[in-house]
Structures are given as C-alpha cells and as structure tokens.
Amino acid sequence: MLAEADIQVGGDRPWDMQVNNPGVAERIFTEGSLGLGEGYMDGDWEAQALDEFIHRVLRARLHRQVRPARVLLHYLKSRLLNRQTVSRAKEVGERHYDLGNDFYRAMLDSRMTYTCGYWKDADTLEQAQQAKLDLICRKLQLEPGMRVLDIGCGWGSFMSWAAEHYGVECVGVTISREQADLARQMYPDLPLEFRLQDYRDVDETFDRIVSIGMFEHVGNKNYRTYMEVAHRCLKEGGLFLLHTIGKNERAPQSDPWMDRYIFPNGELPSVGQIGDAVDNLFVVEDLHNFGSDYDRTLMAWYRNFEKAWPRFAEDLGERFFRMWRFYLLSCAGAFRARDLQLWQWVLSKGNPEGVYARVT
Secondary structure, eight states, rough: OGGGGGBBTTSSSSBBBEETTTTHHHHHHHTTHHHHHHHHHTSSSSSSSHHHHHHHHHHTTTGGGGOOOHHHHHHHHHSSSOOOHHHHHHHIIIIITTTTHHHHHHHHHTTTOOOOOOOOTTTSSHHHHHHHHHHHHHHHTTTTTOOOOOOEEETHHHHHHHHHOOOOEEEEEEEEEEHHHHHHHOOOTTEEEEEEOGGGGGGEEEEEEEEEOOOOTGGGHHHHHHHHHHHEEHHHEEEEEEEEEEEESSSOOOOOHHHHSSSTTTTOOOHHHHHHTTTTOOOEEEEOOTTHHHHHHHHHHHHHHHHGGGGOOOHHHHHHHHHHHHHHHHHHHHHHTTTTEEEEEEOSSSOOSOOOOOOO
C-alpha cells in the first residue's frame, strides 16, 4: 500500500518509513489513524519528513483503504451524540489551551495568534498573522466606535489588532482560563473585555461578530444553535466573519487520534453543514479558501516548537514531544494534500443593499 504513495519501508528518502517495531502494520490495520499516531508516539516507527509522509499517504488516499472495526464506536458517537455540550465544551480548554502560556508563547507569533496566517505578501510568521488580522478587519468593514464580539477570542490577537488599528471596542469569550487571564494582562489599556464564558450564554447586540478558529469545537449537533446565537447577537445590517478549518465531506466524524490527544470532542465542518446552519439566518456574502497557507503556518509553528523544546523537555517528556510533532506535521501534510481546508465566510444579517466588495 505504501508503494502506491511512493513511500518505501526502510528507504533512504526523508519521507520513507523506518520501522522499529515489527507490529506496526498490524497496529495500523487494527486501529487506523489512532494506531498510526500512537505507534509514532511510542517510537515504533519514524519518518524524517513526517509532514511529507502524511501528505503522500493522503494524496494516495491510503486512509480510505483502512477501515478498522475497533474505532467504529468512536464514529458512532460522533454521529449520534452531542459531544460538545456546555459541560463537555470546557474539556478542550483545560486539556489543550490551558497547556501553558509560556509553551504557546514560544511557538506562536508575538500576539499569540493560534490560527492560520495569510501568506499572500508575507515572508515571516509575524507578517502572515498581522496580514490575516488586518484582512479580517477589512472584510468586516470596521469603523471607529463599533462594538465587536469575538467568539473564541484566544489570547486576544484579533481584538488587540482591531482596537489598535480600527478604533473599535471588543468583547471576547473563551473557555480557557489561561487565555483569559493572560489576555487581560497583555492589553490592560485597550477597550477590551475578556470573559470566561460559553458562546451559548452571550445575549447582547454587537455591530460586528468574528470567530477565528473556534467553530472546529462546536460540533454538528450545535451548528444551528451557534448560528442562532450569532444571529441573535448581531445587529440588523451587521457582518459576521467565520474563520474555520473544514473538511471535504459532510460525514459527522472526527479523527480518533486527534480527538484523544489534541482536541477532545472537536469536529470539522463541511461547506454543506455550514450552509445548512445559516439557512434563513444570514446572507453568504463571501467564501474565501486559503487552506494552503495553513501548511506554511504549521511548518513555522513546528520550527519554533522544535527550537524552544529544550526549555520544556524535562517537564513534558519525549512522548509529548513526539505527540506534538505528529500533531503539527501531520496537519501540515493534510493541508498540503488538500484533505483539509481553511475558509473565511462573510455573512450579513438582514437585507443588505448593494454588492459586498470582496477583500483579498
């Protein structure tokens, strides 16, 4: 099967697979991506260019040839259950985003922007993230004095940029205590409010709404509820920008390895699922895909992570290093293979007059 992707077992090219445990193949066929990822974490196999290994596997669609019965329960849960209830939504904040501000500060840009950069005219991660933040502000047509809601505000990168450069006031909600606490410390002199709050509990009106890299944690059972909250909170004639990773098929499922180790209860939407969720609520003004930019962003994060790792190695350990390496590089490979996408949706409420001017 690997030969179909031009991958050799024991080969000398960077993307070739080096097997350290003869049970690797059985583990992958039994557990699919969970076995592949856990086997890498355990040191059972290696690939120098792990990102390119995953890229080739996905481009050859080898993952579609491995359908292990052992992970069937995981897929049934994703399809049948609401795994992103108010009580369960906090789990990803505690397990992933509260990992440690120092850790994320070492990996990310100066504003700690943990979403895809926009590399159209950028040469560095810092430039790409600033370009992305400004792109969003221009798409939202921000004006001084506007009040903006940021659903899933992270460490406040968008809010701070919008306040500094466009003169707006922002309210941000997050389920990560670490994020909220640090964001308040970072921007004490800007008109920003950071709340530790579930998006479903917001009940105020705003001129604009933005959500950057949070929709991946909403889940298909809650897509309509999420859009209804945004509709309720957006004033007539207002704009809402949704920035999210997406998948190419509608099937409600999440990757078992990613669910267990990186983003518990996460799920990627399809275009169709988002379209269903906005029916009769919003007008879709623009849909912009720049998923290839996530490949470059993830590789920049990985270089920063690898460079900073000696500071965290003693506390986090080798297995964590291999887990995080697999996460960053496998995601880079998935975007490179066009198996994952990055979308920015611009949605308007009411009956907008004229034509929305697309911004790139």
